[in-house]
Amino acid sequence: MEQNPVLEIRNLSRTFAHGAVRAVDHIDLDVLPGEIMSILGPSGCGKTTIMRIIAGLDSPTSGEVRILGKDVAGKPPHKRNVGLVFQSLAIFPHMSVKQNVAFGLRMKGLASNLIETKVAKALELVQLSPERFAGRRPSELSGGQLQRVALARTLVTEPALVLFDEPMAALDRRLRDYMAVELRAIQKQLGIAAVYVTHDQETASMMSDRVIIMSAGKILQAGTPEEIYEAPNSRFVSDFLGDTNTLRIARVLDQADGTSLVQTDAGLAIRVANCSDIAEGAFVIFRPEQTIVHSADPGGAFEGRVVSSQFRSGLHRWQIALPGGNTLIAQSTENRLASSAGETAWVTIDSGKARIVSQ
């Protein structure tokens, strides 16, 4: 059954400085009920502008935003029923935790006893005990607790759509991962549709149903986090999601049985699982974990010299310089090379995973 999207964006553009800067360039996207969609991109790619346009804090130069099927052009932010959790959190410093969370309900004109129960419920939802925290001032809270207050303040108004503007950017990695899991759980529990804007691909992958990769105001690729990670459609997307080995193709040597044998600039011959037309100047890309390093020649491997090696979070990693100028990054959970820099090593590439992209 087809679900009606909560948010539809059609052909949206926003230019600044009289058209000289295209912050958002003809964007289309949908957010379905109950899903979190992340907009992922480097700073300045236009993701925050899109979010501000959805919230009504900025207006598009052209295009259409529909929330629950209704065009919201010209509708002020306070009438949109869209929640926004800010990067700076924007907790009101002159109000207690309770007053902060109650703010949206008060603006809606709810009865005070109803506000009371809703605020308590919202604080419990984000695991802040109402007895302990309701009366506190924002200045008495930790970063993680402020995060929860911001979340409760937004969720308590029961918006049709919640927007997150990198609210966890200021937290350290461990707390950020913890909050991401928790946020995801709360969002699934409430079934609220959400847009999560970030430049941090790990958080985006952890909590999103779908991800959109943006650069220079345009959408480069959309899909589930796994799809995009496994099958990036460009060097940019691949690089943005993680370390990538990129080799420029000089020519195609052979195509057969659904595979192609290509030769790189540096003279390496690599077989990839792709036999369609390969444009001139295309690239082979593959991830460090899609390689295997060997301390002895297994046959058919590239021979190179270990430039450096690292061990981090249970992963071994090597930079291996190949003759002809290419340097590959290889990665493994096992310490396959007991060798140090300067020694010889051999690398094979998982040809089923290597991809060819034109740009």
Place this chain on the structure above:
Amino acid sequence: MSMPTATGRFGIEWQLVNGITCMLLALMLAPICMVLVISFTSGETLQFPPPALSLRWYQEVWTMLVGPDAGIGRLRESLLVSLEIAALTSLVCVLAGVPASYALVRYRFAGKTLIEELIGLPVIFPAVVLGIALLVLVSASGLDFGIFQIVVAHSIIGLPFLMRNCMAAMRGIDPMLEEAAMTLGASAPKVFREIVLPLASGGIASGAILVFILSFNEFTLSYFLYSVDVFPLSIWLFQQANTSFSPAVFAVSSLIVVVNVAAVLVVDAVIGSRGSAA
């Protein structure tokens, strides 16, 4: 012997700076101290040092203020009029200055620099000229504005002081707070009332107190615009100084000094507490 150092915080040089500073501060505070001391004299003249200390002139001021024969020199009337003018001036400056401050802090528009210049104009504009020109306008209109001709005059010169404080406070407000309030369902007027006003209240209050004191002490404009019915305290003081310069005038002056100092301390405390909270 102490060693002279590069930073000039020790040695003869620093002692010199200390000494000169103390002397100058004594000079600056001398007239104020003089007024305070003479107000406690037991004598009939402004003689210094007083023959003995007493509260007789304060008692006299007290009877002038609350006694049954409170008409003497119209002190009570003048005090009340001055308080009324100062309160109204603060109110006018807040009502005019707060929205204008918000516009100058949050809006971007052509001619903003010019507006900012114009707002600062009353600070440098010669008060005598303003007073005379307003007097000319009032007489040309043929109307009786009562207390308001002084209130308006004081508001003109008070406005930059209020706006300076108010704008400083408003610049310190994160615009995201206002946007957050909007997304939580607050319309523009509600955002202003719920977020901007409370967060700028310290600056507005200190500005308003400053304007109150400015108006209460103001002489030049009042001098041109007072009338028999609207006779501010500063004009009363001036008239007394020209007729019967008794220590009672100094007692009234001392009370004014106390009020002024209290106001400065309040402003200092308001600004200080805001500074430490931020």
Place this chain on the structure above:
Amino acid sequence: MTAIENPVAPLPSKEKNAPIRKPPIRLLLLPAGTLIGLLLVCALVVLRMSVGERNAEWTGWSLRAYMQLASSRNLGIIIDTIWMALLSALITTLVAFPIALFLTRTTSPIARRLVLIAILLPMIISLLVQSFGWMAILGPNGLLNQAISAATGIERPFSLLFNRAGVMLGLVQTSIPLAVLPAAAALRSIPLSLEEAANVLGANRIRTYRHIILPLAWPGMAAGAILVFGFNTGAFVVPLLLGGLKVTTIAVVIRDQMGSLSNWPLGAALSVLLILLALAVQSLNRLIVRTNVEIKG
């Protein structure tokens, strides 16, 4: 009014469907604009009267008032006022320097706070009240004369009241805060390391002052001096109370001409002169601030 409102563009965002409806800027600026507008009207009123005929200020046209400015008596008062303002600015700036130095150098926050409050008090407290204090100090039976006669035995050695020295004292005392604050700000911006470097390089303290501190502090001190000058060209209360009838300034003469002497065009012409002086002072101040900013990059 028109002068204020004309340059105001409409709302910042030109899209017709801008979702954030801010209140229109004209509305926000209207009350403050009315007050400032009244001030501009006042300037226009004196400008108009200054080119009017005596007893026909609104209908006649004449430049006689401006020619009267050049009469020896008026010229004398103008030069006198400017001279007193200049002298008071000079003295005030010199006097303000050690206080500013103390404010920036002291390591005791309490001392700094006390000095700051002591500096601000003369700015806040009624000029009238402070002038009373000076009258008690400088008067024939005042503190100063008694002290001097006690020391020298001379009966009533001299009077400082109702002469230029007394007025100058009052002008300097009331304008010290105006000079101290910019000078202290300028001194604060000089890193101590510069002085230390000069010292290490062999400059003695006097040379350090001459070559390091004064050149870097002078824009702040100049700004203060200009402020004091501007403030004192329009001085009214202090000369009125401490100068008696002997020391007159432009402002006092304006009062006399527009009041008892009822030569309104002349009073208005003097007013225009005061306004021009104030504007010139402000422009000069801005020029110094700007060049200073440019120098500092």
